[in-house]
Amino acid sequence: MTCPMDKYEPRPERIWLGLDVIRGGGIFGLLILHSAFYYYDGLWTLDLANPPPVITIIGFLLMFAGLFAIISGAVHGIGIERLLRRPGWTLRKIAIKKVTSGLFILLTAYVYFMFTGPGLSDFENQRMDNSVLVEWIQSGRWAGFSLDRILYIDSLVMIGTNILLLTLVWLVLAKVGHLKPTIVLAMAGGVMLLSLLRLPLYPVLLDHLESGNWGWVILLNGLVNKNNPILPFFAFGLLGSWLGLLLERDRSLRPARWLGLVLLTIGAALYILLPDTMLQRAIDLKWYSIMITQFGLFILIFMAAIRLFDQSGSHRTPNQLTLFFCRFSRAGLTAFFWESVVAAIAWRALKALFPAMRFDIAGSLLFGASLAVFWGLLLMIWERFRYAGTIESLYVRIVTRFGHASSKALKLGRGDHGHPAQPA
Numbered sequence: 001m002t003c004p005m006d007k008y009e010p011r012p013e014r015i016w017l018g019l020d021v022i023r024g025g026g027i028f029g030l031l032i033l034h035s036a037f038y039y040y041d042g043l044w045t046l047d048l049a050n051p052p053p054v055i056t057i058i059g060f061l062l063m064f065a066g067l068f069a070i071i072s073g074a075v076h077g078i079g080i081e082r083l084l085r086r087p088g089w090t091l092r093k094i095a096i097k098k099v100t101s102g103l104f105i106l107l108t109a110y111v112y113f114m115f116t117g118p119g120l121s122d123f124e125n126q127r128m129d130n131s132v133l134v135e136w137i138q139s140g141r142w143a144g145f146s147l148d149r150i151l152y153i154d155s156l157v158m159i160g161t162n163i164l165l166l167t168l169v170w171l172v173l174a175k176v177g178h179l180k181p182t183i184v185l186a187m188a189g190g191v192m193l194l195s196l197l198r199l200p201l202y203p204v205l206l207d208h209l210e211s212g213n214w215g216w217v218i219l220l221n222g223l224v225n226k227n228n229p230i231l232p233f234f235a236f237g238l239l240g241s242w243l244g245l246l247l248e249r250d251r252s253l254r255p256a257r258w259l260g261l262v263l264l265t266i267g268a269a270l271y272i273l274l275p276d277t278m279l280q281r282a283i284d285l286k287w288y289s290i291m292i293t294q295f296g297l298f299i300l301i302f303m304a305a306i307r308l309f310d311q312s313g314s315h316r317t318p319n320q321l322t323l324f325f326c327r328f329s330r331a332g333l334t335a336f337f338w339e340s341v342v343a344a345i346a347w348r349a350l351k352a353l354f355p356a357m358r359f360d361i362a363g364s365l366l367f368g369a370s371l372a373v374f375w376g377l378l379l380m381i382w383e384r385f386r387y388a389g390t391i392e393s394l395y396v397r398i399v400t401r402f403g404h405a406s407s408k409a410l411k412l413g414r415g416d417h418g419h420p421a422q423p424a
Contacts (some may be wrong), residue, residue, distance in 0.1 A: 073240025
């Protein structure tokens with residue numbers, strides 16, 4: 001069966017530079033915050049009821065997984081939209097390409113979080129539940145996989161799951177001829193409203209976990225887990241798909257601007273009025289107000305990036321700072337995968353040189369920023385070799401094995417099927 005998109009005229013395919021910049025900038029910021037949080041010496045003595053403002057800001061920024069969900073939703077939505085327009089691309093071929101992509105991200109996510117990912121903070125016991133390699137570097141102990149790490153839904157798991165769910169939604173809508181921006185937006189709003197069910201369901205998950213009812217745990221974990229579950233993060237993915245669809249079909253972004261402002265205002269008002277439980281990571285109305293706030297904020301960030309880099313006559317050769325962040329978008333998964341291991345090695349080396357060293361807030365932020373800049377310089381060198389040996393390079397090899405076009409291959413300088421890109 002061919003794709004039911006004949007009513008849409010073909011259009012030149014653009015690289016949306018703004019999406020690369022905010023994704024790369026987000027990864028760069030995350031590299032800083034991970035190290036700043038996990039190597040801050042005063043972490044276990046924080047007064048969570050009255051934390052320093054900078055800690056509250058870091059805590060809020062560490063909850064920015066929804067921004068990556070929106071960007072991923074936009075990128076994969078745009079990708080499906082373009083494939084639907086190409087002659088010869090059946091729904092089956094598109095499904096194979098996108099399912100392969102989603103499964104690759106999921107497999108990478110679980111390998112990452114078990115072996116190289118960051119620690120889980122256990123405030124009750126004042127310890128870090130580290131991944132295997134990080135624990136080995138820090139203590140020389142070969143740790144196993146804790147139940148908390150196995151059940152944890154990290155941002156990569158969330159993105160991989162969203163890719164699979166978004167593919168299902170888009171292809172069903174395309175098949176029945178209802179792939180319209182308003183429908184995608186309505187679905188995003190519906191999932192966001194359904195996310196209120198997470199408030200009563202999360203305690204149910206904890207009860208089943210304590211009782212060892214593993215069937216219920218498996219069923220509920222991906223849906224309402226404390227970290228990055230389907231409710232509400234699939235809503236962020238759908239929202240990104242809506243924005244991507246508006247871009248690809250040259251629709252006005254003015255409704256998105258108003259929606260972002262309204263949601264940001266409502267969410268911020270609720271956040272101010274409700275009791276502050278953010279750093280306790282409670283699943284309550286305070287949490288929901290943060291999600292609404294981020295829904296609006298991320299729309300505005302998305303639109304500001306598109307406005308700055310892709311609209312208003314701003315098409316120009318990217319400057320060095322823009323290229324610096326774009327490299328994190330192209331090969332940031334590799335940096336993300338290994339950053340905790342590199343941070344642990346750097347920390348171990350510094351402690352060997354300065355045994356009494358302790359990081360206050362400023363010191364931990366400087367440590368994180370230094371490592372992020374290191375990754376930026378490494379990616380600058382790696383670019384000269386078309387990012388050979390990166391996880392992204394492996395991704396291109398696997399996806400293009402099926403003969404499918406890959407925008408990631410072009411961004412890595414490897415052409416449409418893993419070969420060096422030819423100049424235009």
